[in-house]
Amino acid sequence: xxxxxxxxxxxxxxxxxxxxxxxxxxxxxxxxxxxxxxxxxxxxxxxxxxxxxxxxxxxxxxxxxxxxxxxxxxxxxxxxxxxxxxxxxxxxxxxxxxxxxxxxxxxxxxxxxxxxxxxxxxxxxxxxxxxxxxx
Numbered sequence: 846x847x848x849x850x851x852x853x854x855x856x857x858x859x860x861x862x863x864x865x866x867x868x869x870x871x872x873x874x875x876x877x878x879x880x881x882x883x884x885x886x887x888x889x890x891x892x893x894x895x896x897x898x899x900x901x902x903x904x905x906x907x908x909x910x911x912x913x914x915x916x917x918x919x920x921x922x923x924x925x926x927x928x929x930x931x932x933x934x935x936x937x938x939x940x941x942x943x944x945x946x947x948x949x950x951x952x953x954x955x956x957x958x959x960x961x962x963x964x965x966x967x968x969x970x971x972x973x974x975x976x977x978x979x980x
Contacts, residue, residue, distance in 0.1 A: 852910045853941045854878045857887060859905065862897045872897040874935075876911060890935045899938045912937035 858875035865871055872892045879885040890913060892899050903909065913935045920928050 848912060848914055848936075850910060850912045851876070851878060851888070853880070853908055854888070854911065856903055856905055856907045856909060859900050859903065870894060870897055872900060874900055876909065888933065890933045892935045892938075896934075896936055899935065903938065903940075908941040910939050910941050911935050912939075 854876040856874065857877045858873075860873045862870055862872040870893065873889060874892070875887050875889050877885050877887050890911060913933045916932045916934050918930050920930060922928060
């Protein structure tokens with residue numbers, strides 16, 4: 846599944862969480878993308894299930910970056926009419942310009958117990974040993 850990110854958008858609407866069924870909840874919000882100059886776009890996103898609380902720390906007019914997936918589904922009405930729906934499902938919301946999170950060594954396949962560099966190692970530039978290179 847493809848993942849997308851919309852950067853530096855303004856929160857316009859934050860709706861309360863809706864309990865759609867016993868096993869499904871969603872929370873809709875709208876952001877305004879003004880990157881298109883004279884034609885700002887109001888874009889509806891939804892956060893579902895355990896992602897609903899993502900919006901708790903945000904207020905209207907906050908500038909955010911939204912990471913999301915595009916979801917599509919087919920539905921047949923009781924009258925037999927076939928319809929298609931598309932939703933933008935947010936899975937991360939961050940304040941625009943916030944510093945990226947420090948990566949965890951395990952994100953790169955480095956075991957958590959791997960040895961770290963030691964003071965005085967040959968590659969340590971703060972070592973008191975004299976440098977025998979002529980330059």
